[in-house]
Amino acid sequence: MPEPPPPRLDEIDVQLLDLLQRDAGRTLHDLGEWVGLSPSAVQRRIARYRRDGLITRQVAVLDPHRFGPTVLATVLVTLDRESFEHHRAFAERMRSTPQVQQCYQVAGPWDYVVVLAARSMRECSRLGNRLFKADDNIRRYETLLVFDTVKTGLTLPLPAPQPPRSQDGRS
Amino acid sequence: MPEPPPPRLDEIDVQLLDLLQRDAGRTLHDLGEWVGLSPSAVQRRIARYRRDGLITRQVAVLDPHRFGPTVLATVLVTLDRESFEHHRAFAERMRSTPQVQQCYQVAGPWDYVVVLAARSMRECSRLGNRLFKADDNIRRYETLLVFDTVKTGLTLPLPAPQPPRSQDGRS
DNA sequence: TCAGGCACGCAAGATTATTGCGTGCCGGCG
DNA sequence: CGCCGGCACGCAATAATCTTGCGTGCCTGA
Numbered sequence: 117m118p119e120p121p122p123p124r125l126d127e128i129d130v131q132l133l134d135l136l137q138r139d140a141g142r143t144l145h146d147l148g149e150w151v152g153l154s155p156s157a158v159q160r161r162i163a164r165y166r167r168d169g170l171i172t173r174q175v176a177v178l179d180p181h182r183f184g185p186t187v188l189a190t191v192l193v194t195l196d197r198e199s200f201e202h203h204r205a206f207a208e209r210m211r212s213t214p215q216v217q218q219c220y221q222v223a224g225p226w227d228y229v230v231v232l233a234a235r236s237m238r239e240c241s242r243l244g245n246r247l248f249k250a251d252d253n254i255r256r257y258e259t260l261l262v263f264d265t266v267k268t269g270l271t272l273p274l275p276a277p278q279p280p281r282s283q284d285g286r287s
Numbered sequence: 288m289p290e291p292p293p294p295r296l297d298e299i300d301v302q303l304l305d306l307l308q309r310d311a312g313r314t315l316h317d318l319g320e321w322v323g324l325s326p327s328a329v330q331r332r333i334a335r336y337r338r339d340g341l342i343t344r345q346v347a348v349l350d351p352h353r354f355g356p357t358v359l360a361t362v363l364v365t366l367d368r369e370s371f372e373h374h375r376a377f378a379e380r381m382r383s384t385p386q387v388q389q390c391y392q393v394a395g396p397w398d399y400v401v402v403l404a405a406r407s408m409r410e411c412s413r414l415g416n417r418l419f420k421a422d423d424n425i426r427r428y429e430t431l432l433v434f435d436t437v438k439t440g441l442t443l444p445l446p447a448p449q450p451p452r453s454q455d456g457r458s
Numbered sequence: 459t460c461a462g463g464c465a466c467g468c469a470a471g472a473t474t475a476t477t478g479c480g481t482g483c484c485g486g487c488g
Numbered sequence: 489c490g491c492c493g494g495c496a497c498g499c500a501a502t503a504a505t506c507t508t509g510c511g512t513g514c515c516t517g518a
């Protein structure tokens with residue numbers, strides 16, 4: 117997997133990316149006003165972010181609780197046998213299950229942290245059974261039902277800006 | 288907190304919302320073609336979703352690893368004293384910390400599940416110290432470093448469509 | 459000092475979003 | 489049974505936004 121070096125980001129890049137990851141609904145004009153650039157300059161920068169894969173996609177965020185009862189849960193999972201193939205199979209199942217919002221492979225006694233979203237306690241329970249109980253390669257799993265969502269999002273803390281090409285060393 | 292009843296969603300609503308939460312970058316024309324409506328009809332539906340709060344916002348999703356090294360972690364936290372005030376203070380700290388992507392209050396022996404995103408192991412460690420070790424009301428916390436992100440997103444499984452106004456009771 | 463590269467602003471042109479208007483489909487009521 | 493809103497739609501005109509070509513200035517390296 118060839119990982120191109122992270123592109124140099126100046127202060128404006130950081131500002132733009134931060135604005136966009138908070139609200140991508142703004143117009144190029146607005147963004148430009150915010151960072152002090154013309155709409156076309158903003159446009160060209162954003163196009164570059166996309167080309168370089170900094171921005172992967174643009175999504176609408178839905179409010180779960182406006183759709184009626186919603187049950188969220190985080191599940192801690194430990195596999196039994198740990199072969200590459202077993203991990204692959206588990207990951208694939210997570211990816212292909214719509215109710216799985218997020219799935220992280222982690223260090224320590226637990227192997228995975230999974231975030232589930234279901235439309236009812238019943239569905240959540242069924243889901244747990246199907247995903248974890250029916251899998252004979254799951255050694256142990258623990259469901260942490262979510263009482264309250266304090267904060268949600270995928271917002272990233274951005275690295276400090278790097279003035280592109282100047283010796284600056286100075287304070 | 289008055290919670291208005293979840294709006295009736297027909298099949299087209301569900302399709303549209305699902306398309307939008309996967310890729311909000313499409314044009315009204317595209318969306319319309321997909322669900323079999325004119326651009327203006329699509330536009331009006333989307334405007335309604337916003338008015339009703341089904342769509343809370345529209346964001347650009349960034350790829351953490353394109354910004355150089357990135358450390359993700361999930362942290363399990365148990366408070367010591369559990370007064371309302373203590374919970375409020377903790378929640379507020381999570382909300383105001385940019386590196387906290389998500390924070391859920393959960394049932395069981397753990398009180399919170401927190402998802403962190405930092406730019407280095409060092410920052411991650413400092414963050415843990417600041418957020419949890421320096422708080423004398425944290426009884427215990429456990430950091431699960433993320434090795435691999437199998438799946439990420441905030442995509443919701445949508446409820447089944449409800450044909451708006453017909454007696455159907457059938458079948 | 460002089461190219462070459464790069465990002466910019468401006469303005470024209472293309473695309474997309476928004477809105478007014480008329481139509482058709484129910485559902486309720488006389 | 490027929491009439492009367494209410495509602496969502498499509499179409500078309502208008503408005504807003506996005507995209508691109510072009511010329512300019514700045515910085516860098518030869």
